[in-house]
Amino acid sequence: MKKVFIPIFLFLFIFISCNKKEISEEKSWEEFSKTVNEIKKKQGINTENKSEIQFPKNENTKIPEEFLGTYIPMNFELFLKSEHSYTKALYQTWDLYTILMLQNDICYSDLHFHDGYAIDNNLISKWKYIKDNENYYIIDEKGRLYKRINTDGSYNGYEFYAEYVLTEIFKDAKHKQNIKLIDGFVYIDDEQFTIVLDMNFLEAENDCIWLTNGEQLFVLKIEGLTAKIYKTESIESHHGIKETDKIYKEIPMFYWNDEKYPDLDISKLNKNDLRLLRNLIYAKHGYQFKSEDLKQIYENFDWYKVNPNFKESSFNEREVLLKDSIINKEK
Structure with missing residues (x-):
């Protein structure tokens, strides 16, 4: 498999706490179960069938075979989905293991994707393993929760991680024919980009993700219903890199969803977004x-098809209401 992990520059001394409440080792399995279910509920996962949760014993440092694989912090997933930004999710979980790649008798991690290492067996011996239906979790030595995203615990974990992040970031572009996710890469207008996982010496306070096409670095920001890819430049004062105001590409990041768009708060949309949303109804x-x-x-959406018999009278009641609301807002 192709690796997508791209180490860049030196270590950046940043610490941002995710403010996650730690769980002491003395607490009962029932409390561990409760913690898992509370986090799952935030993601809309059904937690009613608690009898499915299993807690294998961990009497030595050998990792249970059925739990081998690649794991990410559960809080990272929550921040990624809520903030829709890899940068923010990474910084909000800065004090957790960035990634866990569990093999038979060893577990590898990578400090903010800048310094790979093997985790001390004395720490692994304190871990707890949870199976909940088809999902697998780990509670580390400090009571922090991790979720498995792939059963392969090799260095391919970097690719699985990158693919996971890209899939979430570009989920609202999944119906665009000119945007494809393949093997941990994102192709935009047939140009291949790779996510930059190592954020050291990259100014990334409000960025969504950093990308590279193999020659240049770019910053992708989701702004309303569109994403803008900005060019970058070097910072001579401390050898870093920052974004510029020069736009390299601009792509729509939305799709029609009957449950979401008719109820969208249009008061928060700018003029361009209002135009896109209004014409989405027509498309x-x-x-x-x-x-x-x-x-x-709109011709790049895989669902779009010209209707020679188009009539506005075909709009349903919710679409008419949305259209009229947008027009009033645009005045």
Whole structure:
């Protein structure tokens, strides 16, 4: 498999706590179970069937075979989904193991994807292992929770991690024909990009993700219903890299969802987003756009098909309400 882990520069001394309450080793399995279920509920996962949760004994440092694989911090997943930003999710979980790659008798991690190492067996011996239906979890020596994302615990874990992040970031572009996720890479207009996992010496306070095409570094930011990819430049004062205001690409990051878009708070959308959302209703019904920019955007959706018999009268009640609300907001 191709590796997507890209180490860059020197160690950046940053510590940001995720403010996650630690669990003492003395607490009961019932309390561990409760912790797992509380976190799962935040993600909308059904937790009613608690009898499925199992807690294998860990009497030595040998890792239970069925728990081998690649794990990520549960809080990282929560922050990634809520903030829709790899940068923020990474910094909010800075004091956790960044990644766990469990093999038969050893577990590898990587400090913020800048310094790989094997975890001390004395620490591993204190870990607890949880199986909940088809999901596998680890509670580390400080009571922090990790979720398995792949059964392979080799160095391919870097690729699984990158693919996991990219899938979440680009989930609202999944119906775009010019955006594809393949083997841990994202292809935008047939150009291959790789996510930069190591954030050291990259100014990334409000960024979504950093990307590279193998020659240059870019910053992708989701702004409303679109994502902008900015060019970067070096910072001579401390040998870092920062984004510029020069846009390299701009791509829509939305799709039609009957449950989400009719209830969207349009008061928070800018003028361009309002235009895109209003025309999304027309695109859904096959309107043939005359404007070149709208034509390029909507013709790239895999569901879009021109309807020669298009009529606004085909809009349902919710679509009419949304359209009228947007028009009033645009005035």
